[in-house]
Amino acid sequence: MKKVYIFKTMKVIVFLLGFYVQFSYVSHVLVGDTGYNFQQSAGFFEEPKDSLDAVYIGASPTFTSWVAPLAYKKYGITMRTFANNAQPFISAENLLKIARKRQSNAVYLIAINGLYEKNELSVETAHRTTDFLPHSLERAFLIYTLCHGFQYSLDEYFELLFPIIRYHSRWNSLSAYFFHRDYERTKGGFTSSTFLNEVENIADYYCATTDREPLPGFTQDALVKLLAYCKNENVKVVFVLSAQYRNAQTVKWYNTIIDEVKKYNYPIINEMSDFDEIGLDDKTDFYNDCHTNIHGALKITDYLAQYLIDNYGFEDKRGGTEYADWDEAYEKYIEIVRPYLTEEELEWLQ
Amino acid sequence: MLITSLPFLLFFAATLGIYYILPKRYQWVGLFVFSIAFFHFSAADYTILYAVAAVLVTTLCAGRMAKAKTEGNSRSAKRWLVLGLVVNLGILATLKYSNFVIRNVNFAATLAGKPTDIPQLDLLAPLGISFYTMSVVGYLLDVYWGICPAQTNLVKTALFVGYWPQLTSGPIARYNEVREQLYAGHKFDSGQIAFGMQRMLWGIFKKLVISARLAVVVDTIYGDTATYGGYYIWLAAVLFMFQLYTDFSGCMDIILGASECYGIRLPENFRTPFFSRSVQEYWQRWHITLGAWLKDYILYPVLRSRAWKDMTKWIKAHWGKKAAKQIPSILGMLCVWLLMGLWHGGSWNYVLGMGVWFWFLIAAAQVLDPVFKKVIALLKVNTECFSWHLFQSLRVFTLAMIGNMFFRLNGFRKTLRVIKAGLFPNNPEIFFDGSLFKLGLDGPNFILMVVSLFVLLIVSLLQEKDSVRKQIARQNLPFRWIIWYGLIFGILIFGMYGPGYNAADFIYQGF
């Protein structure tokens, strides 16, 4: 009798395992945005464990201001972004936990970005943050935070938890791309043509204010929890205010956050107040009011990299065989961006 | 709570776990609690009061009736029966048919020259009232006729009335069929649970992959019959038959499969109805429990009543034996079919389209039977071959399809207009010029719809031989597992659920 039970239970377990394997494959094909969100978000999990010096968590200003392969070429540091379009700030803590499972010794840069009112972030956008994360308890907590903060319905909650619900209807327009989703292998180095090509004079958008504005309740809670977590876990964290020209309310929120962070004595890199020191030019280095283009990105990359090396003493990893993939990433990336770089920038790279 | 939704599956899984942890003596109590929970998640809470009233009155009347019968007091028993019937049917009639009465009163008054404008009521009915009322009425009559014992326990009666799998859309079970199973303890049987879940899987596939997809095309065409005339109308009519079938029978599969997991077998409601060869047979294979209920609780009592027996004698004396054989039963059937139509909805398109139309077909078939036999003999038609059976099935399908147009189009005159719109424009080109891919389903989806109908056909053909699950269980493991994985991923990938799809509200759920 016992034998029969064991056999039956084994069959059930094997069936479920078989389901899990197939489900993972189906999800991999169907789920998630195409294009650069895949590179940025899923790409992070491609990195071998404990191979990164630093991780930069944030939204689109993050991956349009840090050029990982070029930083590696110049300084030999391995730091990449773990960022996504419109990634909300309240997701930082959960993302930090998820990232630390793979890169436990890295320095974490957290962008002060992605602040919204409680009904301002659509579910579709929220999906970008969660779709490519491997299923885990942490991911479930992240989704709970997002649903609670942005007041998503129960249906939307399930949809975030099991994105196949949202994406399964794509089956009728699958192309080869979906079956061969490949990493660009540029370590998150951004390659969009807007980023490489366009320039906008954003001098007129500038809004300087030193006022503070109380954060929406759910954001304040998330901020406090994030800071407490970093303190309890002794995370090496640096907060970064990206170079961007936002409206008055957003700048006031940023100021409030900076105040709060200062209470914990965490380092803050304020790219707005360090604007001139970084060497940024609001007429040539941006492609819109909150994103640097390749030129602005190079300057910020240089600045951040030097800061990190001075304060955290990373080893120079160039030349070793262990980091050959970074060399490859550089080779690939430079081929793509070389036509857009100025003489000076190319020289800087040598 | 939609029975094809994730919350429902979680609910069901939870009830299953709790059910088999409970000691066998209390499993039925667990079912009662689950039923209350299901009601809460599916309907406005206050409407449960109607169901509570039904349970209280039914328990009282059944108990008193049984007592009166053992004492030989048949008049008292009859009074208790009448009370039980009046209260239950009264609640149903008030909640579901007041507006029908009001509309007809207004109309008649206008015709008589004294127009009234009684406003229609906006009453919310409890989940499953059309179904559980039938069960309850059947139960009271069965107790009165001595067919089943009365249930004296209030909670047990409540479980019979409100057993959650039946609350959505039936089946209408007889007390005798379920009483032993419902209150007994059930041992955990992995084979039975596997079978139950397999059936649920097939039901979900039918609803989400087949029915929901058909609904898109049907709704597009019927939503704009001015643009989509001619052959479009008939395409919609045909597809609607399959939509309704897969929707309703899919629901039954989910419900019967779920109940089977508890070890409780509810009666079947469908038996591959499109293979029927006569309209009469069709109604023995479509919504079986409703037809059986009408037969046992309306038709038989009517035909055996004093009035009918007297009428039969009179007809035999005046119009001969043949008339006496046919007319009383045809009139009896009229009562049944009027009720059948009325049960589907309080409006004339249901009474006429789902009621009178089918009555007419069955009565005509009966009366013209000798004529048909003569024609068949004359034309030397072979009635034992596949082509004849196919012809019969197609004939039944077409006739039922017309009745169902009245059901779907929700308005007697509207349906007639649509039928007219289907007769005039002559546009067979729509089948060849790609127009079919512009009805809300793109190419791949349309093809998938057709393929899924073939899958349905194959499964239906297999069902004629033996339970398909048993047939599959006899095969080797890799083949079985391919089928189950195929169904699961078929639903996950091709199911029409999630954002962007309208929650295909199950058609019979509003009853």
Next chain:
Amino acid sequence: MNRTEIYEKLTAVFQDVFDDDGIEINDSTTAADIEDWDSLTHIMLLSAVEDEFGIKFDMKAVQGLKDVGAMVNLIGELLA
């Protein structure tokens, strides 16, 4: 009345109701065996049997009779 006599009378009723003088019945005959015996003619049959034997079936019997054998038994009981 014994079973044989019942069968004699019953056969006559069957032949009359189904308009077929060649009908033969036995204990295991059911509705499946006679072409026109469906739910409608069932009632006519029972009414005819009631009239012929001067008995009355109750609703329990009407719903529950499985085959001719059961019918004959019931007729026998009711006549006794």
